[in-house]
Amino acid sequence: MGVRSAVAGPAPAAGPTVGGALVSGLNVPIGAAALVGALVVVPDARTGQRTSPDLPGAALSTSGPGLLVYGLIEGEHHDWGTIEPTSLGVQPRVHDRAVRNTEKQGRVPAGR
Numbered sequence: 001m002g003v004r005s006a007v008a009g010p011a012p013a014a015g016p017t018v019g020g021a022l023v024s025g026l027n028v029p030i031g032a033a034a035l036v037g038a039l040v041v042v043p044d045a046r047t048g049q050r051t052s053p054d055l056p057g058a059a060l061s062t063s064g065p066g067l068l069v070y071g072l073i074e075g076e077h078h079d080w081g082t083i084e085p086t087s088l089g090v091q092p093r094v095h096d097r098a099v100r101n102t103e104k105q106g107r108v109p110a111g112r
Helices: 003-007 012-042 054-076 083-102
Strands: none
Touching: 054 083
């Protein structure tokens, strides 16, 4: 019983420390290899044209998942059914597609 306690006592402190060292020791070389591989394999796609950042697209594409999660978490407190949280998450994406379809030159092909 004493040996078990002696081993189990420091385990909660040692586990995350050893686990973190193992994860860092594995992830850093894998990430570096992936970066080098991407620089070698992925072609340069720049066209030489300067474009502005797509701020409305970024806002719409990030607000959709955020509103979906909000609807799923807070829907019970507001007595929502199942369609309201889903529609909260879908509406920004539908608007984003509608805006992109009306632009003469889209910034990034979306799902085509």
